[in-house]
Amino acid sequence: MPDTIDALVRLRAREDPAKEAVIDPSARLTYADLDQESRRLAAALFAAGVGKGRRVGLIMPNRTEWVALAVAVTRIGAVLVPLSTLLQPPELAAQLRTASVQFLITVEEFRGHRYLDDVAAVRADLPALREVWRADRLPSQGSAPVDEIAATVTPSDTLAIMFTSGSSGPPKGVIHSHGNALAAVRSGMAARCIDADTRLYLPMPFFWVGGFAGGLLSALLTGATLITEEIPQPETTLCLIECERVTLFRGWPDQAEALARQSSSVGADLSSLRPGSLPALLPAELRGAPGARANLFGMTESFGPYCGYPADTDMPRSAWGSCGKPFEGMDVRIVDTDSGEPVPAGTIGMIQLRGPHVMRGICRRSREEVFTLDGFYPTGDLGHLDADGFMFYHGRADDMFKVSGATVYPSEVEQGLRTIDGVHNACVTEVDGAVGALVVSARTVEELHAEARKVLSAFKVPTVWLVTESDDDIPRKATGKVDARALRDLLATVR
Known part of the structure; x- marks a missing residue:
C-alpha cells in the first residue's frame, strides 16, 4: 500500500481515473483530475520556491480547490500547515510563528474574516514568512x-503540522509524517466503515484532523468519493445527501439530529445512507441500541481515532458505552495520574499512547518534553480499560473536579444528560464547587433536573443550569473544541 501522498494519488489515478474523488456544490474532481491538477499546481509552486521541507500554510474553507492544493504541496515533500478559517488575527499570527510558515495561501475573505489584512498587520513579526498568495492568484506556470521531486519524498518525511488545543492552554503544532499519518488512518478504516464504494459526507473542516484524516485521506486510501461543502446548513446538506446519493454520513451527532428533524418536515430522501452513518439519520431498524456502538475516540496527536469498533456493529454488552478497542499499531496504557505507574484493568487513570501511528513531535518542544522515557505520550485524557481491552473515556484530567469530596467526571454527566429525551447536546463543568451544565433542549430546567436524577447519582446532578435551543450558544475555540473556561464563565452568570 502506498505510504506517501504522491504514491497514493498516482495509484488512484491509474486504477480508477474516471471515478469522482471529491465533490462540492460547485465543482467535482475525478481521480485523474486530482492527479493532473495537483501536478500542475505542484510544478508552479516548486518554480516559485516551494520545495521539500518548506512549510506552506493554507487558509480556505472546504472545497475541491483545498484538496488539489493540499495534494500538490505534500506530493513534492513540502509541509502542509492547515489553518483554521475561524482564527482571530492574534491566533493566526501565533500559529504562523509556531509552525515557521514560509509560504501562505489564503482566500481573501470568508465569513467576515479578511485574512490578507490580518497577515499584513502582523507581517513584521513573522520573520519566516516569505510569500503570501491569494488563492485565486497563485503562481500559474x-x-x-x-515526478523526480516526488520520488525523493519518503514515508518518514513530514506531511503536515496540525494545530490543536486542549481545554486550556495555547494551541499545539502537531507534526505528522506521511508514513505515520497514512498508517493511522488505514488502521481505523474498518471501524469507519469506509471502502471503495463509499460516498462519504463529512462536515468537519479539512483544517481539523477529523476532516483531513477522516475525510480526505480516508477517501484517498480506499478510493471512495468525498462530498463536502463550505458552510453546512440543513437545507444544503440534505440536498447534497439526496442528490449525490451519499452512503455514509459521519460527523457531529447534534448536526445529524438537526438534519433528521429537518428531513422529516421537507421529505428529504435519505434512503441511500447505510449502517455506519450517525444513527439519527437512519431508520430505527438500522440503529444500534443506545450505547451499543462505539464512539470512535482519538486526537490530533494520534492523527484521528486510535480506538473504535465497526460503526455498523453492536459491541459486546459489557462494552456498551465504550470507545471500542485500540487499533492495531497503537499501544494504549492507563497510568496513575500522580505516580505515572500502570494501573489494573477497570481503574481510571491517565491515557498514554505509543506506537508508529503517533505524531512525530510538537513544534518547538523537545522529545523529552513530549514523551515519557519509554516513548509514551501522556494525552491528558482520563479513561479505563476493561478486562477485555475495551476503553472507556472519563474526560480530561484538568476537567475532573470534586463535589462534597466525590469525584465528578464531566464526560459521565454529559453522557447521562444526552440520554434524556429531548436533549440534543450537553456540556458540563465545575462552577464554584457545583456541577454546571449547558444543555441544548426545548425542555425546562425543572424537567431536565427531574430526568437527570433518574440517570445520575445525586452528587452528579447539575445544580447550575443554562438551557438553550441552539448548539451555536456553546462557546468553542477556533479548533472547534468546547472552551471550558468560557463555558465556566458563562454558567457562573446564571448561578
Missing part, C-alpha cells in the same frame, strides 16, 4: 520535474 512551472516546468518543474514533479
Whole structure:
C-alpha cells in the first residue's frame, strides 16, 4: 500500500481515473483530475520556491480547490500547515510563528474574516514568512520535474503540522509524517466503515484532523468519493445527501439530529445512507441500541481515532458505552495520574499512547518534553480499560473536579444528560464547587433536573443550569473544541 501522498494519488489515478474523488456544490474532481491538477499546481509552486521541507500554510474553507492544493504541496515533500478559517488575527499570527510558515495561501475573505489584512498587520513579526498568495492568484506556470521531486519524498518525511488545543492552554503544532499519518488512518478504516464504494459526507473542516484524516485521506486510501461543502446548513446538506446519493454520513451527532428533524418536515430522501452513518439519520431498524456502538475516540496527536469498533456493529454488552478497542499499531496504557505507574484493568487513570501511528513531535518542544522515557505520550485524557481491552473515556484530567469530596467526571454527566429525551447536546463543568451544565433542549430546567436524577447519582446532578435551543450558544475555540473556561464563565452568570 502506498505510504506517501504522491504514491497514493498516482495509484488512484491509474486504477480508477474516471471515478469522482471529491465533490462540492460547485465543482467535482475525478481521480485523474486530482492527479493532473495537483501536478500542475505542484510544478508552479516548486518554480516559485516551494520545495521539500518548506512549510506552506493554507487558509480556505472546504472545497475541491483545498484538496488539489493540499495534494500538490505534500506530493513534492513540502509541509502542509492547515489553518483554521475561524482564527482571530492574534491566533493566526501565533500559529504562523509556531509552525515557521514560509509560504501562505489564503482566500481573501470568508465569513467576515479578511485574512490578507490580518497577515499584513502582523507581517513584521513573522520573520519566516516569505510569500503570501491569494488563492485565486497563485503562481500559474512551472516546468518543474514533479515526478523526480516526488520520488525523493519518503514515508518518514513530514506531511503536515496540525494545530490543536486542549481545554486550556495555547494551541499545539502537531507534526505528522506521511508514513505515520497514512498508517493511522488505514488502521481505523474498518471501524469507519469506509471502502471503495463509499460516498462519504463529512462536515468537519479539512483544517481539523477529523476532516483531513477522516475525510480526505480516508477517501484517498480506499478510493471512495468525498462530498463536502463550505458552510453546512440543513437545507444544503440534505440536498447534497439526496442528490449525490451519499452512503455514509459521519460527523457531529447534534448536526445529524438537526438534519433528521429537518428531513422529516421537507421529505428529504435519505434512503441511500447505510449502517455506519450517525444513527439519527437512519431508520430505527438500522440503529444500534443506545450505547451499543462505539464512539470512535482519538486526537490530533494520534492523527484521528486510535480506538473504535465497526460503526455498523453492536459491541459486546459489557462494552456498551465504550470507545471500542485500540487499533492495531497503537499501544494504549492507563497510568496513575500522580505516580505515572500502570494501573489494573477497570481503574481510571491517565491515557498514554505509543506506537508508529503517533505524531512525530510538537513544534518547538523537545522529545523529552513530549514523551515519557519509554516513548509514551501522556494525552491528558482520563479513561479505563476493561478486562477485555475495551476503553472507556472519563474526560480530561484538568476537567475532573470534586463535589462534597466525590469525584465528578464531566464526560459521565454529559453522557447521562444526552440520554434524556429531548436533549440534543450537553456540556458540563465545575462552577464554584457545583456541577454546571449547558444543555441544548426545548425542555425546562425543572424537567431536565427531574430526568437527570433518574440517570445520575445525586452528587452528579447539575445544580447550575443554562438551557438553550441552539448548539451555536456553546462557546468553542477556533479548533472547534468546547472552551471550558468560557463555558465556566458563562454558567457562573446564571448561578
